[in-house]
Amino acid sequence: MHELVLICGEDDVETVSDALMELDALAVSVEDADADTDAEKALFGEPGMPAPKGGWQRSAVRALFPSEADATECATLILAQDWATNVHVQTVQQVPEQDWVRLTQSQFAPVEITPEFWIVPSWHEAPAQAKKVMRLDPGLAFGTGTHPTTRMCLRWIAKHADLAPGWDRVLDYGCGSGILAIGAALHGARAIDAVDIDPAAVISTEANASANKVPSIIKAALPDAAQGEYPLVLANILATPLRLLAPLLCAHVAAGGHLVLAGILERQADELKEAYAPWLKLEVSDSEEGWILMTAHRAA
């Protein structure tokens, strides 16, 4: 295998990446060309949202080719394009054959939610102390347990498992991989509506519910399937959609029920409290890495 590394500005990254794929690169990836130098600039974005800035100042676009001749020919063709005046070749070098599957898998380790409750990829042994284990592999939909917002929701479910006898219906609004729905099912919820605007999330939730042997408890569907009142409503989305969804989500919380919201940054606490105030009193009940969990209880 040979790797061609091209350096370009953020405006050219997409064109360069597309051109490399057109020219039969086996794989293309983009990195910060200034990583670990004084010129490095951080990009911050909320989960599921694009980063505020399109890309790094200087990107290293890496493309894999079967041979050195293929990589060199591709570089020559790209540099000959009229749009490529600011594109430079950094290297064409041999790279060792890798076990790509093993490399990807090694990046996803078991995640501890509480000492007894773990999220474990299918290729890992569950830790000895884990009494409850959710099997979940990275897929197209958000939610592998590695993000603080997901972890806080799961921790809330685990800590409130004594309420599960009352969870005859649970709503997971914005279910992604179905991770919260499965978490609720593993802690004793008896029927869960897991809904998402993304059809890929619905498919992913169905597959993950089956892998965790709870397919009969979880009904995955588009948001219209959320009907009536639920003793537990979970929504890990983002502050802006959560603000807009306030009347809808509050209407789904049964008397005596709980609302659990995540995807909110610390500085967004007040605007969320205000948005929900006509219906429910939100409080901050957990925080991790700048993200907060906000919850409310409707009087019985």
Ligand SMILES: C[S@@+](CC[C@H](N)C(=O)[O-])C[C@H]1O[C@@H](n2cnc3c(N)ncnc32)[C@H](O)[C@@H]1O
């Ligand atoms: C941050 S992910 C959370 C996934 C999972 N529940 C978790 O906790 O890891 C947010 C999910 O909400 C979905 N979503 C965003 N806006 C939505 C809306 N207005 N209605 C329903 N789902 C929405 C997205 O498609 C995405 O799957």
